[in-house]
Amino acid sequence: MALPTAFRRRPRPRPWLAAALLASAAALATAQPSPAPEHADTWRALSRLGYGPTPELIEQVRQAGGARAWALRQIDIAARDSLLPPPLDGLADDFNAPLPDIFTQFAQEREARRALRAAPASAPAAAPAQPPYSFRVARQAAGWRLHACSRPALENPLLARLTEFWFNHFNVSDDKDPARPFVGHYAVHAIRAHALGRFDALLLASARHPAMLSYLDQAQSVAEGTLQGQRPRGLNENYARELMELHTLGANGGYTQQDVRELARVLTGWTLGPNQPDGFRFAARLHDAGVKTVLGQRLGGPGDAQAGEGEGLAALRLLAAQPATARRVALRLAQWFVADQPPPALVEQLARSFQASRGDLRAVLRTLVQAPAFWDPAHALFKTPYDYACSALAAAGGPADEREVTQVLAQLQRAGQSVDRWPTPDGYQTDAATWLAPEALARRADFAMQLARRQPDVEFLATFLSPTLRQRIDSQPPPLRATLLLASPGFMRK
């Protein structure tokens, strides 16, 4: 790897800290004026409803007649694209194979692993030629997310953004072995395909996908006392709890431990269907046939016409329609797109839109981008590591090659925000309190410098800077300018 000549200088030991402190004492005088308002709107729209500007996107905004008009149009374009197959553009796409194929390949991998464990320790272990199937597929899937977020010509930026939002809301992780090969398929077919549809359809798609069935152990939860071999098995509360706490009602959404238990009973029998096109199977033998009560509603038992699989469907519809669910989704959207502490009136407005439209996510998004609060410069957002990586890559024209993709994935892991690998079902936070850590900020400069080594043309970013910053960057030699544009204070915000 070659370094730009500008960096080939011997270090001059000097107390730069003292200099920096002196500078900061005098810094009030240089408080930076903002760029022009229309630039600020463009920056905001492109950075929040996508992953930041590129020359082509800036031109799109101009042709649309401004950021607001552009934003509204994106909702329709993203909705249209969400119904089309994901653009793969020649990238490795085993993660997008039909689910029965993924099941078959994964079964073979697990069989090979068992054989390896069973082999006598003295037998010479053949060095594996490449990572096992599920790890390869997971790496492909995470790599596709990086391409999708940083190449607006490949994937509509708003669709990539909403895929991230809803994936994180219904989080699964490729860190969990049984879920690993399914995570990419889940991102594309459960999340992306429903990201601008109806909330209850999205909830259902997530509930029945093998990635979620495996990640939160639903596939293994069965009626108490069901015999599997000689052993009686029973309930596992994991999915039922997170379904209410995280996916719908929220922790203070008015359910009890009894509701968790009852909902887990309702969902018994919802399990993996390795031979089914959608990977789902309802196994009546594993289902608890008794009467249950969830949030006061009676489900199952002899008198219930939809007893069996239908109970779970009814329970999901019931949860999706609760006002607490509308409020939770509204709050998450407002925090994600507007401010860490969003104005309560905006949250209220989004919740009303969610309820009035019966969970039509396009309608809720229209409400969001038409709300003055969305455009209010007072509502600042700091980029997460993923935002930062995607936006820097996008500005540089997308990933240069798969080596760079691998490198960026590793950097995101170190930064604490692995793609497709947030371990816990709550998804990551997006607030500045979590990500605006001094040491992390200093490491973003490494990222910028690394990208700058391939000399991308990112001068267009200068338009969005304050005159002071622009001047300071302009005075530097060109190889350093790209680093500074990608590491400037303005580039840390969205």
Added chain:
Amino acid sequence: MPHPLSRRHLLSRAAALTLAPRAFAQPAPGLPGPGRLVLVFLRGAVDGLSLLVPYADPDYARLRPAIALPAPDGTEQTALRLDAHFALHPALAPLLPAWHQGQLAVVPAAGSPDPTRSHFDAQYHWETARPGQRGEAPGWLNTLAGLGGGDPELARAVGAGEAMPRILAGRARVKLLPHGPGAQRAGALEYPQAREALLALYDGPDALSRAFRQGAESRLRTARDLSREMQAADNGAPPAALLERDARQLGLLMRQEPELRLGFLSAGGWDTHVQQGGVTGQLANRLRNLAAALAQLRRDFDRPGDVIVVASEFGRTAAENGTLGTDHGHGNALWLIGPRVAGGRWWGQWSGLAAASLHEQRDLPVHHDFRAVLAQVLRPSFGLTDSQLAEVLPGANWDRQLDGLLRRG
């Protein structure tokens, strides 16, 4: 690739930095007392009944037919006997010496007075020391780090990773130590021209600029403090599990930067709903990593005032669930290790696992508020006054049943 800077150059430059006027002034007022505290937080609710095994309680094996640890028989195929009530998971064998030296104590039934079984709410409550409250609040380690005034630019607490855990978030400056060998490098800041140009972009009085400058300074110092010693320590050794490596870097850094008095480490993967295993298996593997990390911490935190605390947001169900794991529960064991810890014994109330003694007939009850346990540690370690204690741990009661948990210094 020929590196443009030799390590020697880098180190000499980093050494020159220490001559900067402010960084190493006379010990400023700050966190009082002699102590140091390292908190190891197990995210995901560790199954405490598999760590501190109540083997003598007949309900233990009854509630957990498939996953109960076998009662001690003197071998490592069973739990390791501590006393007539409790035994230790065999994967935690590296902690036995601390118990026998009287430096490891356990409060078996501790936790939060709030009954939530949400990991995320419970962790927030724990980290802000405000059970039941989800509003914006600083982490209690941050509040503790800010006590006593002193130089506001000087960090007194350090955590591992690059994202700010809630427990460290707040007004006081804290330091983050990147995971792994990346902590030993200063990256873009190694290049003087880039460094100066970056600092010129971040020379403002705003929070972002201040953070950048703090981060740059912190990173250069960390890289200098760790690079030589970690490389020497790593020589030829296989890479340790992440937590153990974090523990090693934390110990080193807190020795090199003595104003750092509070350390925070966390590890996930304890949410064992399925097939958690017993003497071997998923949980046992994680416990081995934990034990290695704690053994490492004990080597670095052996001064008279040092305390290591190990905790989790809540416990798991007393009974195993239908998938050979355990679901979210309530009370859990809280662990204390250190020269001043009155160890070799467990503390507080233990009421067994009979259904009538359990919280909602399913979980270990909370007999001791986690804040009360922490108060027993913080007061003597940092010489806190009652009002300081109330600031750090709002609403904590003084729990007399735990008096003497820390020996007099």
